[in-house]
Amino acid sequence: MTDGEKIAAAAMPWLGTPHVNQARVKGIGVDCGMLLIGALEDAGLVEKGAIEIAPYSNEWHLHHSEEWFLSYVKKYCVPITEADMAIGDFLMYQFGRCVSHGGIYIGNNQIIHAVIDQGVILSDLNDVMFLDVHGKSRLRGIYRFKGVK
Template sequence: MITPAQRRAVVAEAMSWRGTPYHHRARVKGVGVDCGQILCAVFEASGVVGHIDPGEYSPQWHIHRSEEVYLQWVQRYCNPLPEGTPEQPGDIRVYKYGRCYAHGAIVIDDGLLLHSYIRRGVIVTAPMKSRSAADPSFPGHSNERQRHHLPKRRPPVCDADPVLIAGRHHPRRLRPGPRQAQPAVVRGF
């Protein structure tokens, strides 16, 4: 499990990336980084994990494929937060865009998230509850909850929405640390 000192180191390192432009597959502070590479860089520099190489990936892989590549990659290093567990600084949220989970953010404090966005770079945002996918005025909102078959290792759903982006969000919360046995019960949407 991640220690309080490691959490502080994660937040300090993450904040030092603010203002870095977005650049697909880059990992150079002040020059360019994407939403996956910033997770790697921050947790490596903080001493939470060793070097992580996510390999080659297209900037639009999540639009054309249903395979949960990003979520599986993050879950190699993180454990799902049990339902009802509050988020802490240094935790990770993963979001579904297109067909699958394809965006990650680091929890900074009190719901603030740090992430790298196309055309915006590394930014800190607050959840925008009033414009979340749960809000009927949000584009693409559906009052109908759908059931999905979930693989055994998926984490539980979080109801928060970090930023305003068109489409439905399905955030998931994860905590860095050694992998633990997953419960046999899977919670759906």
């Protein structure tokens, strides 16, 4: 099993977990960024607590332009092209002024992610939620986990 397959498999038991900002407790609460970390931990690719995230508001992306969320992803992942996307890769989307939403590609054109008011769900990559008001994709990058140093 590849690391990506381990990540995707580890993410699936989080389905149905409610969305709770900054939480990372399976079945109790998680947000999209913490889901990525939880899947890495559950896959055995990082030790629990090895990736530390500073406290944040669930509306930070509406008030700041710096790529805070993406800066964390880039510390532990490498960018890849859409053509090279594989199971377990992280898809990063822009909502608001910067990248502020992430999910895990699980194959078959589907992503697992945590959504406010819906919790952890599966969505098709072509879901309208991933389009802006002009019909353009909100996808701003695809990243593959490289490890924690």
